[in-house]
Amino acid sequence: MLPVKSRGQDSVNGSGDNSNDNPTSLTILRETVSATLTNASTLADRVTQLARPLLTPDQAALLDLGLTEVLTNIVRHGYNGTAGSIAVTVTRTKPQLAIEIVDQGQRIPPNVLAQDADAAFRFDPQDLDAIPEGGMGIGLIKKSFDSLRYEVGEQENTMYLTLELPPADKPV
Amino acid sequence: MSISTTERDGLIILHIAIERLDGPAADGVRREAARILSGHQGRIVLDLSEVRFVDSSGLGALVAIHKALPSGQQLEVAGVDRSVMSLFKLTRMNRVFVMHDSLSSVV
Numbered sequence: 001m002l003p004v005k006s007r008g009q010d011s012v013n014g015s016g017d018n019s020n021d022n023p024t025s026l027t028i029l030r031e032t033v034s035a036t037l038t039n040a041s042t043l044a045d046r047v048t049q050l051a052r053p054l055l056t057p058d059q060a061a062l063l064d065l066g067l068t069e070v071l072t073n074i075v076r077h078g079y080n081g082t083a084g085s086i087a088v089t090v091t092r093t094k095p096q097l098a099i100e101i102v103d104q105g106q107r108i109p110p111n112v113l114a115q116d117a118d119a120a121f122r123f124d125p126q127d128l129d130a131i132p133e134g135g136m137g138i139g140l141i142k143k144s145f146d147s148l149r150y151e152v153g154e155q156e157n158t159m160y161l162t163l164e165l166p167p168a169d170k171p172v
Numbered sequence: 173m174s175i176s177t178t179e180r181d182g183l184i185i186l187h188i189a190i191e192r193l194d195g196p197a198a199d200g201v202r203r204e205a206a207r208i209l210s211g212h213q214g215r216i217v218l219d220l221s222e223v224r225f226v227d228s229s230g231l232g233a234l235v236a237i238h239k240a241l242p243s244g245q246q247l248e249v250a251g252v253d254r255s256v257m258s259l260f261k262l263t264r265m266n267r268v269f270v271m272h273d274s275l276s277s278v279v
Contacts, residue, residue: 037195045192045225061255068227072195125267133235136228136263143262 025093032087035079035103039086040071047090051097056166063097063163066144069137070101070159078105078157092165096146099161107152108138117142175204182214185250185275193223193230202233206240216241217278221251226259238268250275 028050033039044067052060074086087102117139123130141161142148149160174197178185186205190197209216218234220226226234238247250272252260260266272278 041192041194041196057255058258061258064225064255065227065259068194068225072227072229075195121262121264123264125264128239131235131239131265131268133232133239134228136231140228140259140262 025091025098027089027091028097029088029090032085035075035084035086035105037072037075040075041068043086043088044068044071047088047099051090051092054092054097054165055163059163059166062144066141066161067099069141069144070161073108073137073141074101074103074105077108078103080106095165097163097165099145099159099163101159101161102156104156107157108150112138113150115139174201175208177208183217183278184209184212184214185217185219185278187219187222189222191223192225193220193233194225194227195229198229198233201230202236205233205237209237209240213242215248216245217248217250217272217275219251219275220249220256221253221275223256224253226256228263231259231263231265235265235268246270248272248278250278 029047031043033043044064047067048060048064051063055063071086071088074084078084082105084103084105087100089100091098091100115138120132120136120139123132125131145161146164147160147162151158151160174188174190176187176189178187186208188201190201193201205218218237223230234247234249241247246269248270249260251274252271257266257271260269260271
């Protein structure tokens with residue numbers, strides 16, 4: 001399962017460093033949008049199109065899925081129908097695609113963040129009531145990225161996500 | 173309208189004519205499908221051949237449609253592309269719906 005770190009906890013897979021300080025990094029996108037479902041969908045699609053040449057087709061599909069889930073989660077649960085903004089920065093460092101997402105909404109509850117990535121998907125398909133209609137987002141986010149780090153500040157929440165780039169940046 | 177329909181021999185096919193079945197579209201598809209399927213007793217196939225992306229909101233809409241069917245009836249899904257099929261497998265939803273490779277394989 002993908003390790004998760006939030007502020008005050010120190011176990012994490014991947015660097016989550018500030019790649020803007022790295023002279024070998026390249027900022028692919030830096031954008032702030034108002035928190036709407038349409039913007040979440042459009043921005044995830046745009047990031048995926050920009051990053052697609054760096055990724056395998058499967059990674060590109062997971063990036064689109066994971067990022068859509070993160071942004072939709074912020075709109076639905078972070079801001080919960082109230083106005084707000086989401087800032088996304090996507091940076092290519094040599095081994096990774098690094099994504100930083102900042103919002104000023106309600107934080108993701110620690111118990112939700114700590115969920116097993118497969119928790120929502122262990123259901124009996126014959127048991128109609130057990131088949132989930134929601135609650136799948138966090139699991140899909142964890143399954144989509146190679147690392148996830150979540151920091152909760154006084155003013156804002158920041159999620160750091162990474163995808164390991166394929167060798168020589170050649171899609172497989 | 174994001175859904176058009178084809179009917180034959182008691183089978184109804186719902187063609188979902190959107191590229192991204194995610195947050196902005198999911199509730200509309202669920203409501204529209206419920207309206208179309210109200211009172212329908214035969215087989216129901218969702219044609220996703222125009223859909224290029226599905227997230228958990230879209231998947232939730234499909235599950236809601238499935239749950240609203242008469243007892244014992246299963247929702248059939250056709251025309252799922254590779255990345256969308258990956259989501260079905262990742263979430264194990266491929267065990268919930270009857271999956272067809274394409275509309276032509278729907279008998």
